Amino acid sequence: MIEVKDLVKRYGETTAVDHLSFTVEPGRITGFLGPNGAGKSTTMRLILGLDRPTSGRALIDGKPYRELPDPLRNVGALLEARAVHPGRTAFNHLLYLAQTQGVPKSRVSEVLDLVGLSAVAKKRTKGFSLGMGQRLGIAAALLGDPRLLILDEPVNGLDPEGIVWIRTLLKQLASEGRTIFVSSHLMNEMAVTADHVVVIGRGRLIADTPMEEFIARHAEQVVLVRSPQAEVLTEALRASGAQVRAQPDGALLVNKVEAATIGELAASKGIVLHELSPQRGSLEEAFMEMTRADVEFHGPAEHPPAMATWDAVPGSAAQSQAAAAQGAPQSGGAS
């Protein structure tokens, strides 16, 4: 379990973490969300003892990280910036870490297998893509078979297959009773991954709630429906109180009624449906609305904070990718 209690971190004039309190429970995935610059990485660094708080405490199983017995085997971490010697192979990188952590060599092959890097185990890491680097970082975090995992933006750089892979892996690890704390600035991704969510903005707590509750409260229910009898269906839906918007391609976007109800209504009237899919796009909008005032770096004032605005701010996924592509040095790391 992780306990953050009235945590404050100031860097000169900047308050990166502002009287933050929350708990991360074992056996579930806790998503740590906030726009860029919200203080997620700083909070994680404070939990991992890589930085000292100005005031307040961050405890792991009741102790500061530095006082944990055998911390590397209890806590696995992936921070956004990783330290990987570019001339070393993936296998040797992990072997070096295993040796410093007292982990047997056999575990290196195990974690390489687990993250899908066995085929490139003997390749130097300097040729790795950002996604492969993320997988290697996750392998390093898993080396000591830790009970608690702290992952900063682990989906950064992963392709869609990689994103599904990490989601499945995290769910598996949580079901084994481990504590999983994972940061992201992507609401929709976390909506399908996390069981619980802690949202911060400008270092302050905005929400600490089960994901289902967060979605129920903030997501507009929108269902995409396709039918060869769209007009009859629209009429029936409107008569039952739903809002219906026809799309240029003939699809219907339906508000204020659940997918199951739409299906039942169509069946009762003998209307054929070709598609019936609940949409989650509006959750991202709700999240951005919620954190709008807490986004540190806005785009030009006339632009609303759409996805593109977040992706264009310093330290974003897009910028990290650009930096990695340019071979920018990666530093730091707790595992």
Ligand SMILES: Nc1ncnc2c1ncn2[C@@H]1O[C@H](COP(=O)(O)OP(=O)(O)OP(=O)(O)O)[C@@H](O)[C@H]1O
């Ligand atoms: N070492 C540091 N010195 C000075 N300011 C810092 C330092 N580390 C972080 N900050 C500032 O603290 C604030 C929070 O940064 P942090 O990196 O924790 O946010 P974040 O939510 O992780 O953002 P991102 O998603 O971009 O990584 C920012 O204003 C950042 O500029």
